Amino acid sequence: MTGRVLMEAKGVDIRFGGVVAAHEINIQIHEGHNLAIIGPNGAGKTTFLNICTGYLKPHSGQIFFDGADVTKLQPRHLVRKGVARAFQIPQLFTEHTVLENLLIAAAAQSRRWAPFVPMQRIPERDMMVELLGMVKCSHIADRPVSELPEGQRKLIDIAIALALKPKLLFMDEPTSGVASSEKFEVLDIIANALTEAKVTAVFVEHDIGIVERFADEVAVWNRGEVTFHGTPGDILSHPDVIRDVIGEEV
Amino acid sequence: MSLRTFLPAVLVALVAVLPMMAPTTQVLLTLALAKGLPVLGVIVLLHAGQVSFGHALFFGVSAYAAAFLARVYGGGELISMVAVGVLAAVAVGLVVGIFVVRYRHIFFGMLNLAFSMIFFSVLEKFYYLTGGSDGLPVPRPTVAGFDMERAGFETVLFYLTLALCLVAAWATHRFLCSPIGNMMRTIKTNELRLEYLGVSARGVLLVGYLISAVLCGIGGALMAVAQGVVTPEYVWWVRSGEFVFIAILGGSGSVSGAFVGALIYEAVRTYASAFANDIWKMVLGVVLLGVILYAPAGVAGLYAQVMDRCRTRPANKTVDEDQ
Numbered sequence: 001m002t003g004r005v006l007m008e009a010k011g012v013d014i015r016f017g018g019v020v021a022a023h024e025i026n027i028q029i030h031e032g033h034n035l036a037i038i039g040p041n042g043a044g045k046t047t048f049l050n051i052c053t054g055y056l057k058p059h060s061g062q063i064f065f066d067g068a069d070v071t072k073l074q075p076r077h078l079v080r081k082g083v084a085r086a087f088q089i090p091q092l093f094t095e096h097t098v099l100e101n102l103l104i105a106a107a108a109q110s111r112r113w114a115p116f117v118p119m120q121r122i123p124e125r126d127m128m129v130e131l132l133g134m135v136k137c138s139h140i141a142d143r144p145v146s147e148l149p150e151g152q153r154k155l156i157d158i159a160i161a162l163a164l165k166p167k168l169l170f171m172d173e174p175t176s177g178v179a180s181s182e183k184f185e186v187l188d189i190i191a192n193a194l195t196e197a198k199v200t201a202v203f204v205e206h207d208i209g210i211v212e213r214f215a216d217e218v219a220v221w222n223r224g225e226v227t228f229h230g231t232p233g234d235i236l237s238h239p240d241v242i243r244d245v246i247g248e249e250v
Numbered sequence: 251m252s253l254r255t256f257l258p259a260v261l262v263a264l265v266a267v268l269p270m271m272a273p274t275t276q277v278l279l280t281l282a283l284a285k286g287l288p289v290l291g292v293i294v295l296l297h298a299g300q301v302s303f304g305h306a307l308f309f310g311v312s313a314y315a316a317a318f319l320a321r322v323y324g325g326g327e328l329i330s331m332v333a334v335g336v337l338a339a340v341a342v343g344l345v346v347g348i349f350v351v352r353y354r355h356i357f358f359g360m361l362n363l364a365f366s367m368i369f370f371s372v373l374e375k376f377y378y379l380t381g382g383s384d385g386l387p388v389p390r391p392t393v394a395g396f397d398m399e400r401a402g403f404e405t406v407l408f409y410l411t412l413a414l415c416l417v418a419a420w421a422t423h424r425f426l427c428s429p430i431g432n433m434m435r436t437i438k439t440n441e442l443r444l445e446y447l448g449v450s451a452r453g454v455l456l457v458g459y460l461i462s463a464v465l466c467g468i469g470g471a472l473m474a475v476a477q478g479v480v481t482p483e484y485v486w487w488v489r490s491g492e493f494v495f496i497a498i499l500g501g502s503g504s505v506s507g508a509f510v511g512a513l514i515y516e517a518v519r520t521y522a523s524a525f526a527n528d529i530w531k532m533v534l535g536v537v538l539l540g541v542i543l544y545a546p547a548g549v550a551g552l553y554a555q556v557m558d559r560c561r562t563r564p565a566n567k568t569v570d571e572d573q
């Protein structure tokens with residue numbers, strides 16, 4: 001596969017009691033190649049995201065980002081290096097509005113603490129208004145996020161991650177909670193925003209149609225191991241994958 | 251000027267002129283305002299979802315620092331006493347803060363309490379330095395080099411306190427609306443997301459903690475000067491609880507709640523105790539119960555609610571008339 005290696009996991013292991021959530025994981029994430037992670041429930045997909053973003057420390061193995069060992073870094077250090085994340089369950093600031101959520105992210109990204117300047121007046125505001133337009137959420141800018149339906153909360157969660165101007169973005173089931181009739185539309189919005197911002201994405205997804213359409217590579221997770229990794233054409237037609245993963249999804 | 255800001259402005263003006271009309275209220279108002287400052291400090295941390303049961307520590311550290319300064323120089327200067335008090339509060343706030351910002355909720359509250367109790371026992375035990383439970387006298391300081399008569403000094407102290415309260419309220423309000431103030435407020439709602447924005451939640455909380463220490467520091471030094479004596483009672487846990495009590499009474503949602511709460515609290519305490527010795531505690535207990543049950547946003551929150559209703563009601567009326 002071509003493209004510079006952005007992130008790499010080498011021999012990553014983690015266990016929770018008796019549960020092996022990651023075992024000998026070796027995988028490279030290439031710049032400009034969107035990677036979809038598929039696999040049954042409890043396979044360790046979210047755990048992998050937690051390890052790659054510094055939230056969990058592997059019991060053995062290493063994580064490299066841009067060639068540097070980042071295994072021991074905290075999430076905030078990785079964010080500063082350009083690794084952002086959207087969550088399976090949206091993680092928002094529930095006492096703030098949609099726009100305020102993005103403003104906080106933008107202020108964090110540009111290290112603008114400005115202790116005596118109202119947040120609504122920071123120069124990054126225009127950019128955030130534009131970003132809201134990009135994800136088609138301008139009409140809810142002033143709504144408290146706590147009032148939004150799940151699908152919109154997921155979009156805002158992703159927009160927050162995009163506000164950080166990452167090089168690499170992890171998304172955990174970006175279309176869960178979105179009505180199936182709108183899934184493609186929502187992912188189109190996200191994919192356009194990603195292309196525009198030149199962000200490489202790694203996303204966990206259960207919907208094979210979405211994977212076919214938006215992924216350049218697919219990795220299959222099963223019981224904490226990467227069982228297959230390749231192009232969507234090869235992987236999604238593989239009989240074992242169809243039996244173990246796709247069959248289960250249908 | 252809108253109705254919403256009109257009434258608070260009238261209240262400030264009223265407080266400013268009251269001592270001219272009723273001189274006996276001047277000392278009472280000075281003490282109430284000085285107490286409002288640490289309450290404001292407690293409110294800052296409440297915005298981060300954290301309750302400190304030990305903020306009298308910084309109040310007391312500042313008061314004792316001012317008293318020591320006055321003693322070392324054989325009588326002090328008001329401005330430098332407040333400045334040194336604040337510096338001492340910030341220094342202690344930094345040391346204690348670095349430790350307590352690692353904890354949340356009940357642990358945060360109790361650790362603050364523990365630190366304040368340690369300081370309390372130090373004050374009691376090292377009596378040759380601190381005067382023990384008798385405390386230290388704080389002689390009337392000079393003001394910008396001028397030696398003043400008692401009456402004149404009390405007037406100056408009152409207006410200085412009022413001015414510092416206004417500046418503190420304004421600055422704190424600006425802080426809470428600022429990017430870093432909003433980040434601090436997210437510690438209450440989603441600390442995980444804050445970390446995933448590349449921000450250290452502990453660092454942000456420490457900033458808020460230091461601001462609250464500054465506010466306690468200003469209040470403590472002013473109180474020491476106003477009362478003319480500092481005692482370990484300044485750091486006693488009841489004092490810390492009182493700050494939290496007043497914050498909830500006045501309303502932690504806005505900076506005005508601190509001072510509204512402190513004024514109500516001191517007024518009830520002074521005038522209710524005139525009727526019967528301990529009745530003020532009962533009155534305040536009942537008032538707090540009422541606030542928690544019926545106005546959880548405090549007196550200031552109640553005012554904001556009434557204002558919201560006044561604004562929407564005329565609009566509804568025109569809709570009715572149209573129909």
Ligand SMILES: Nc1ncnc2c1ncn2[C@@H]1O[C@H](COP(=O)(O)OP(=O)(O)OP(=O)(O)O)[C@@H](O)[C@H]1O
Nearest residue numbers: 016019021039040041042043044045046047048088
């Ligand atoms: N912090 C934790 N402590 C204990 N066990 C955990 C922890 N995180 C994950 N696990 C366990 O590890 C396994 C993998 O969980 P993980 O959340 O990574 O699965 P997943 O592939 O994301 O599943 P899903 O599709 O349901 O989101 C599960 O058995 C889970 O119970």
Ligand SMILES: [Mg+2]
Nearest residue numbers: 045046088172
């Ligand atoms: Mg998961």
